[in-house]
Amino acid sequence: xxxxxxxGLPLLGAVTALAVWWSATAVFGIRSFFLxxxxxxxxxxxxxxxxxxxxxxxxxxxxxxxxxxxxxxxxLLAMTLTAWRALERATLPVLVALNSVPKVAVAPLLVVWLxxxxxxxxxxxxxxxxFPVVVATMAGLTSTxxxxxxxxxxxxxxxxxxxxxxxxxxALPQMFVGLKVGISLAVIGAVVAEIxxxxxxLGAVIVLSGMSFDTPLAFAAIILLAVLSTTxxxxxxxxERLMVPWARAISG
Amino acid sequence: MIALTRVSRTFPARTETVAAxxxxxxxxxxxxxxxxxxxxxxxxSTLLRLIAGLLEPTxxxxxxxxxxxxxxxxxxxxxxxxxxxxxxxxxxGNVLLPVEIARLPRGEGADRxxxxxxxxxxxxxxxxxxxxxxxxxxxxxxxCRALIQQPHVLLMDEPFSALDALTREDMxxxxxxxxxxxxxxxxxxxHSIQEAVLLADRVVVLSPRPGRVREVLAVDIPRPRSLGxxxxxxxxxxxVAHLHDVLAKAGDDLEP
Ligand SMILES: Nc1ncnc2c1ncn2[C@@H]1O[C@H](COP(=O)(O)OP(=O)(O)OP(=O)(O)O)[C@@H](O)[C@H]1O
Ligand SMILES: [Mg+2]
Numbered sequence: 001x002x003x004x005x006x007x008g009l010p011l012l013g014a015v016t017a018l019a020v021w022w023s024a025t026a027v028f029g030i031r032s033f034f035l036x037x038x039x040x041x042x043x044x045x046x047x048x049x050x051x052x053x054x055x056x057x058x059x060x061x062x063x064x065x066x067x068x069x070x071x072x073x074x075x076l077l078a079m080t081l082t083a084w085r086a087l088e089r090a091t092l093p094v095l096v097a098l099n100s101v102p103k104v105a106v107a108p109l110l111v112v113w114l115x116x117x118x119x120x121x122x123x124x125x126x127x128x129x130x131f132p133v134v135v136a137t138m139a140g141l142t143s144t145x146x147x148x149x150x151x152x153x154x155x156x157x158x159x160x161x162x163x164x165x166x167x168x169x170x171a172l173p174q175m176f177v178g179l180k181v182g183i184s185l186a187v188i189g190a191v192v193a194e195i196x197x198x199x200x201x202l203g204a205v206i207v208l209s210g211m212s213f214d215t216p217l218a219f220a221a222i223i224l225l226a227v228l229s230t231t232x233x234x235x236x237x238x239x240e241r242l243m244v245p246w247a248r249a250i251s252g
Numbered sequence: 253m254i255a256l257t258r259v260s261r262t263f264p265a266r267t268e269t270v271a272a273x274x275x276x277x278x279x280x281x282x283x284x285x286x287x288x289x290x291x292x293x294x295x296x297s298t299l300l301r302l303i304a305g306l307l308e309p310t311x312x313x314x315x316x317x318x319x320x321x322x323x324x325x326x327x328x329x330x331x332x333x334x335x336x337x338x339x340x341x342x343x344x345g346n347v348l349l350p351v352e353i354a355r356l357p358r359g360e361g362a363d364r365x366x367x368x369x370x371x372x373x374x375x376x377x378x379x380x381x382x383x384x385x386x387x388x389x390x391x392x393x394x395x396c397r398a399l400i401q402q403p404h405v406l407l408m409d410e411p412f413s414a415l416d417a418l419t420r421e422d423m424x425x426x427x428x429x430x431x432x433x434x435x436x437x438x439x440x441x442x443h444s445i446q447e448a449v450l451l452a453d454r455v456v457v458l459s460p461r462p463g464r465v466r467e468v469l470a471v472d473i474p475r476p477r478s479l480g481x482x483x484x485x486x487x488x489x490x491x492v493a494h495l496h497d498v499l500a501k502a503g504d505d506l507e508p
Contacts, residue, residue, distance in 0.1 A: 148336055150301075150332060150336070151336045153324055154324045154328075155324070155350050156323075156324050156325065156353070156354075161353050165338075166338065244340070246340045249383040
């Protein structure tokens, strides 16, 4: 019964949605140019799997590189800002202002500045997922419970020991909240950049298939994107389970 | 030895300042066990924090082993009112934290940590995480962590408050045995008159708002004492009754 609940019910939902979609296209005679039926999409994928997988690989590369840079830079910035209150006061408003700029609007400018290669795409990914990582990590680093700070003081821990043994591990669960938001945004950033600058990646596939009215191909690309985004998200979740198994236990 | 001379501590509040402690005079001799009782909010935790060097007195002086207190010291151990365990460490790992921070050899520390955990009835729980332990078990892990460095001065803030009556007696007996074997200069905050009389050489009663020393009672009962056997002694009954009266006069009953 519980296995049915955890696997059967979601599966049933997915199958039902597929069935409704498929029968709608059949019953109403919707042309596949307008809304392709599931078999059209499978067929589109079957026509050029190597091409689609190569472009998916390119999207993954951009996403992961950008996300990696954003995480490293974000963690370093969060550590610096929480260690140095004056700097935090000075830079946080600037950061917030920068973050409120819609990143999508910057995409064409990045192409002007950085050309048509992978660089402007990676930079857009970094811009879009940097902020949640910084904010979540800062929240984690400043939420050390008073009794734990007192403990480290009473043990005469050095600043470094207090950081490594208490503050940083305590911040990990919140940091992962930022990473999970970040990885989802990273995929969006990569696709936006590719649509803007269609020289490669699944975003480019969608743009080009639109030009040639190949809607099933666009759908195949979109479904690949969804699979990719979900996989990356759950990889971060798996890393979280590995690194902070205690977080789920204490948050109940 | 711990010596407090006219120690006061106030905290800034929104409108006025809160006087937590007012002109406390207290000396705890080398190896002496002093219990502190008093109603909730009368400044017991503040007193321990001052001695531990975590807070500075607003006025007055505190010395530990002859030197003024400037900050926390490695030979002074504080067991806080909350267990304050690290959730990502096992019971054993938590007990070893002070050993790691003081960069002492881990192997020796681990042996001692295991002995301590066994002594407080946590054999078989060495590798459990805090969230797998009950509140009372967490408190006992925190007690082991305070004892692991064999501190010269031991400050304990209601160490047994989360335990049931029987476990409480066991722990008190353990603590007494440890103290007899290796007497640390101890300040022990408790809400239980019985526990104070059982363990202490002297009992300090604080009165609330602001916290002052209301009375200091010497407990001249031979050791080892036990709740079971000593409770019937007239001297014990007298001490308990007297402390009860003093506390009741302070305006409020003790919390259980
Ligand atoms: N950091 C602080 N800031 C402001 N006020 C404080 C602070 N710490 C303690 N106080 C105040 O000082 C008084 C004494 O607090 P303390 O924690 O020492 O009491 P306590 O005797 O340990 O009480 P309990 O038995 O409930 O633990 C209280 O009125 C409290 O509000
Ligand atoms: Mg207290």
